[in-house]
Amino acid sequence: MAQVTFRIFRFDPEKDKESRYQDYELELEPGITLLNSLNRIKSEQDSSLTYRMSCGSAICGSCAMRVNGHALLACKTQASGLVKDGVIQVDPLGNMEVLKDLVVDLEPFWKSLKQVDPWLQPDVSDNPENERLQTPEQFQRIDDATTCILCGACYSDCNVLGVDQEFLGPASLAKANRFIFDSRDAKTRDRIEFISEMNGVWDCTHCGECSTRCPTEAKPLARIMEVREAAMQAGVHNNNGARHALGFRETVGRSGRLNENYLPPRSVGFLNIPALIGLAPVGLRMFMRGKNPPIIHHSIDKADEVRKIFSKFEDYRHHPTRSSRPDDGASD
Amino acid sequence: MSLKYALFTGCVAKGAGRELMTATELVCRKLGIELVEMTDAACCGAGVISEDNEMVADIINARTFALAEERGLDIMNICITCQGVHRKCQVKLSSNPDYMSRVNAALKEQTGREYKGTVKIRHFGKILLEDYGLDKLRQAVTKPLSNINAGAFYGCYALRPHEYSDLENPDDPDEMERIIEALGAKPVKYPERLKCCGFPILMMNKRNSMALSGNAIKSAKDAGSDCVITQCPLCHLNMDAYQPEIDPDLNMPIVHIQQLIGLALGMSHDDLKMNTHIVRPTGAVASI
Ligand code: SF4
Ligand code: SF4
Ligand code: FES
Numbered sequence: 349m350a351q352v353t354f355r356i357f358r359f360d361p362e363k364d365k366e367s368r369y370q371d372y373e374l375e376l377e378p379g380i381t382l383l384n385s386l387n388r389i390k391s392e393q394d395s396s397l398t399y400r401m402s403c404g405s406a407i408c409g410s411c412a413m414r415v416n417g418h419a420l421l422a423c424k425t426q427a428s429g430l431v432k433d434g435v436i437q438v439d440p441l442g443n444m445e446v447l448k449d450l451v452v453d454l455e456p457f458w459k460s461l462k463q464v465d466p467w468l469q470p471d472v473s474d475n476p477e478n479e480r481l482q483t484p485e486q487f488q489r490i491d492d493a494t495t496c497i498l499c500g501a502c503y504s505d506c507n508v509l510g511v512d513q514e515f516l517g518p519a520s521l522a523k524a525n526r527f528i529f530d531s532r533d534a535k536t537r538d539r540i541e542f543i544s545e546m547n548g549v550w551d552c553t554h555c556g557e558c559s560t561r562c563p564t565e566a567k568p569l570a571r572i573m574e575v576r577e578a579a580m581q582a583g584v585h586n587n588n589g590a591r592h593a594l595g596f597r598e599t600v601g602r603s604g605r606l607n608e609n610y611l612p613p614r615s616v617g618f619l620n621i622p623a624l625i626g627l628a629p630v631g632l633r634m635f636m637r638g639k640n641p642p643i644i645h646h647s648i649d650k651a652d653e654v655r656k657i658f659s660k661f662e663d664y665r666h667h668p669t670r671s672s673r674p675d676d677g678a679s680d
Numbered sequence: 681m682s683l684k685y686a687l688f689t690g691c692v693a694k695g696a697g698r699e700l701m702t703a704t705e706l707v708c709r710k711l712g713i714e715l716v717e718m719t720d721a722a723c724c725g726a727g728v729i730s731e732d733n734e735m736v737a738d739i740i741n742a743r744t745f746a747l748a749e750e751r752g753l754d755i756m757n758i759c760i761t762c763q764g765v766h767r768k769c770q771v772k773l774s775s776n777p778d779y780m781s782r783v784n785a786a787l788k789e790q791t792g793r794e795y796k797g798t799v800k801i802r803h804f805g806k807i808l809l810e811d812y813g814l815d816k817l818r819q820a821v822t823k824p825l826s827n828i829n830a831g832a833f834y835g836c837y838a839l840r841p842h843e844y845s846d847l848e849n850p851d852d853p854d855e856m857e858r859i860i861e862a863l864g865a866k867p868v869k870y871p872e873r874l875k876c877c878g879f880p881i882l883m884m885n886k887r888n889s890m891a892l893s894g895n896a897i898k899s900a901k902d903a904g905s906d907c908v909i910t911q912c913p914l915c916h917l918n919m920d921a922y923q924p925e926i927d928p929d930l931n932m933p934i935v936h937i938q939q940l941i942g943l944a945l946g947m948s949h950d951d952l953k954m955n956t957h958i959v960r961p962t963g964a965v966a967s968i
Contacts, residue, residue, distance in 0.1 A: 418851055432852070507876040511891035550884045553892065554727060555876035556840030569841070576731040588884045589731075596728040600740075604722035606691035615883035626886075630921055634696060637956045639921070641695035649720035656790040657739050664735045664786055 350376050352427070354389060355437045356397065359446050367446070369437075370394075376427055382436070383411050383422035399450035406563055409499035413450050414439040419501035419561045441504035443513070457503045460517045464524040464543065471534035486531040493526035496566035502558035514547045518558035518568030521549055525571035528578060540579050549575050550589025581665075588615045601658035604648035608641035683811055684714040685756035686748040688766075690913070691723050693758055696921075697913035699953035703938035704758050704804065706952065710945050711812060711820060715756065721747055724765040727880070738779075739786050741769040742795040746787065754800040756807055758938070760912035763803040764837025767844045770801060803838070805911055805937060806846055809855060814862045822946040824864025827964045830940065831868040831905030832856035833896060833919070835912035836876050856909065859937065863944035870903035872896040877915040882922075893918045894926040897934075906964040907933040909940055921958045933957065933965045943968045 352374055359367040372389045380388075383401055390397045399422075400410040406424040413422055415430050416437050430436045444452040470480060502518035503509060509517050516524075524543045527533045543549045549572055558568035580593060595614030599607040616623035634640045648654070657664070693701040708715050721744040723729075730737040744766070748755045757763040773780040774797055784794055802810070808817065839850040847853040853874075857867035878892030897919055900908050910916040913936070920934040934957065942952045949968075954961050961968075 416852070507878075507892060508881070508888055510875075511895065512885075512888045515888075546885075551881055551888065553836075553876045553878055553881045553889070555836045560840045560842055567841075573727075573731060573734070577734060580732045592883050593728055593731045596726070597732050600723045600725065600729060605694065606723050606726070608691065608695040612883060629925065633924065633958050634921055637958060639696055639698075639956045639958070646694075648722055651722075653743065653791040653793075654722045654740060657736060657743070657786070660786070660790065661733060661736055664739060665733055 350428070350431070351434075352376050352431050353435045354385065355435050356386075356389075356450070357439045357446075358397075358449055360396075360448055376431075378428070380427050381423055382415065382420075382425050382427045382430060382438075385427045385436075386422060386438075398448045407497060409497035412441055412499040412501045412504065412563075414441060414504065419504040421499060421501065421563045424563050441500055443504050443506065443509045444500070452500075454500055456513060457498075457500050457517070457519070460503075460515075460520045461498070461523060463516060464520045464527075464539070465535070466520075466523045466527070468527065468530065468533055469535040470532050480532045482531055489529050489531070490526050492565040492567065493522055493529070493571050494566075495564040496522055496526075496562075497564055499563060501561040501563060502568050505557040505561050507555040507557060508551060508553050512547075512551075515551050516543065516548055518552070518562075518572070519566075521552065521575065522558075522566050522568040522571040524549075525575050528575060537582065540575070540582050540584050543575060544579050544584045544587050544590070549579065550587060550592075588617075591615050591617060597658070597661075599645075601655065601661075602647075602651075603645060604651040604654040605646070607645045609643070609645070682714060683712070683807075684716065684753060685807065686751055686753040687715040687717045688721055688724075688744065688748075688755050688757050688762060689717060690757070690759035690762040692913040692917065696917060697936075699956050700758060700913050700916070700936045700938065703936055703942050703952045706947060707938050707942050707945065710942075710947075711817070713807075713812065716751060716753060718744070718747055718755075724762040726761050727765055735783065735786075737765075738769050738772065738783050739790075741766055742773065742783050742787050743791060743793055745770065745799045745801070746793040746795040748799045749796055750793070754802070757801065757803045759914070760803060760835040760837045761914055763801070764844055766801045767846065771844055773797065802846065803911060805855060805859060808859060814858060817859070817941075818862045821863055821944045823944055823968070825940070825944050825968060826864050826866075827967070828865040828940075829868050829904055829906045829964070830860045830865045830909050830935075831870050831900035831903060831907070832860060832873060832909045832937075833877070833900070833915055834874055835910065835915050838911065839874055856911065856937065860909065860940070863941060865940070865944075868900065868903050868905040870899045870905060872899035877912075877918045879914040879918040882918065889918065890922055890926045893922060894930075897923065897926070897930050897932045901930065901932055905932075907935045907940075907961075909935050909937050911937050923959050931959060931962055933959055933961045933963075935961075935965065 354372045355369050358370045402408040402410045404423045411422040440446050440450045440452045447453050506518050508515045528539050552572050592615040595611045599610050612627050722740050725737040842850050860867040878889035882889040916934050939952045
């Protein structure tokens with residue numbers, strides 16, 4: 349049995365001016381989870397240590413915390429794999445305020461979730477007398493997204509939320525996906541338009557933290573990519589994100605290579621004069637260093653092959669469903 | 681055994697980041713690594729074409745893999761975004777034979793080519809570590825960078841999601857630091873080294889994009905780094921070309937890892953086109 353130091357973030361707003369770390373020594377029994385290690389510390393060494401927990405089975409979503417800087421579920425993770433140089437450092441979730449020790453104020457998380465109307469909004473004009481049924485295939489389409497246990501691990505480590513709390517955030521966008529692809533929901537278009545606005549699905553920087561930290565199959569980044577594809581298909585194009593994707597397709601589809609001079613103005617909109625002016629300084633800086641992309645855009649060799657693939661664009665559209673998702677099991 | 685790879689340049693090394701292409705070619709020539717540029721390979725799609733149509737992006741990349749297989753060479757990427765996108769596509773195809781056969785059918789129909797699933801796809805740095813070897817690199821160094829504190833910035837696509845990363849421990853990697861050390865420089869591990877540079881949202885939310893790269897640069901600076909070392913030309917672009925708008929006082933040179941290696945191999949700033957950077961080399965970096 350190995351002796352391990354648990355270095356735990358402590359903060360009691362009634363007593364402490366500043367947060368601090370407190371070390372606890374524990375002999376790790378084989379297979380013990382992080383949560384049970386904390387439970388032992390609390391019962392055997394320091395009853396003031398405060399954290400959330402309930403189910404102990406990765407169902408309730410209460411025990412998310414950060415270990416060595418990354419969010420995880422304490423009840424789903426064995427402690428032995430977390431030891432680094434004899435130490436396990438435990439912190440509260442990020443991007444939220446600490447209430448006490450490992451307990452954070454989840455209010456911003458709930459607030460962002462409410463913004464996407466996380467409930468089914470079917471068409472009620474037919475006054476159904478029975479429940480609305482789904483085929484297994486229809487349910488499979490949303491199966492992954494429904495597995496979210498609202499633990500907040502993704503919210504904690506999201507890079508964009510780290511600089512902008514107005515961003516809807518990974519769990520809310522995954523929740524929007526869950527209703528956008530629900531065969532019974534009638535607000536699909538409204539939902540797509542809402543999340544296509546500022547602070548929505550196009551503001552995700554693709555850092556991958558959410559999917560990496562997510563303890564279930566909800567994998568928000570994969571859900572975000574699906575929603576972007578749905579928005580493109582639905583023709584909700586009046587925003588920089590969609591225009592950027594269209595511009596990418598246009599230039600690569602023609603020449604096999606990205607035209608870096610074309611994409612920025614295409615993304616902000618060719619008629620958007622203030623935004624075009626906003627692009628000028630960096631363009632000028634790069635020009636002065638001879639760093640601007642070549643004025644004459646060259647195609648790759650054999651670009652006709654690429655053009656042929658793109659010309660069959662719609663035929664090759666791949667509709668991801670859980671059963672046929674190419675990366676089923678893997679995350680985005 | 682001589683080392684020879686199919687070089688996938690990506691769009692940036694042919695466009696706004698041509699100095700990366702120059703540095704890669706110079707360094708590989710000096711180390712005796714032979715490169716065959718894939719002039720017929722298309723843009724990897726950078727995760728953007730798949731926003732519009734995932735399957736088309738996968739067919740385009742399967743074509744690239746087939747082109748390398750036809751040449752009998754493994755792929756060397758010099759952009760971490762290309763690397764991450766390629767690896768993700770490859771993992772998707774190999775883990776789903778049904779999807780792979782649909783992608784191959786489309787590829788064959790339009791181009792007559794077929795992806796067999798044999799090509800190895802790695803970034804320059806990984807190839808250096810695995811095939812060339814750090815001991816040999818250490819021996820090749822003629823000008824140890826002993827005065828340089830260098831902070832590596834990995835880039836998201838090198839790290840996450842973990843199933844597409846080829847780093848040993850993507851939550852706490854040291855591959856770049858090992859290369860930096862072999863050059864005689866001192867690696868600086870700073871808190872933001874595994875964060876996103878913000879480039880993907882530059883056109884959607886410039887303020888957030890610049891906040892992300894600004895935080896990373898400041899974090900490296902606070903930790904005592906003389907320069908930030910990148911392995912993705914998009915991270916480089918965001919941190920270098922936008923730095924004057926983020927904070928003109930930062931003055932932090934952003935250096936492609938190939939350029940840092942080139943310096944240690946005795947090449948000059950001019951050889952490596954370091955003066956095309958928006959933030960000119962300053963301090964310890966300028967004095968090499
Ligand atoms: S991938 Fe997007 S939503 Fe997920 S953590 Fe990163 S920025 Fe946030
Ligand atoms: S998406 Fe995953 S990480 Fe985010 S709250 Fe739901 S279960 Fe937790
Ligand atoms: S205690 Fe319920 S998820 Fe961990």
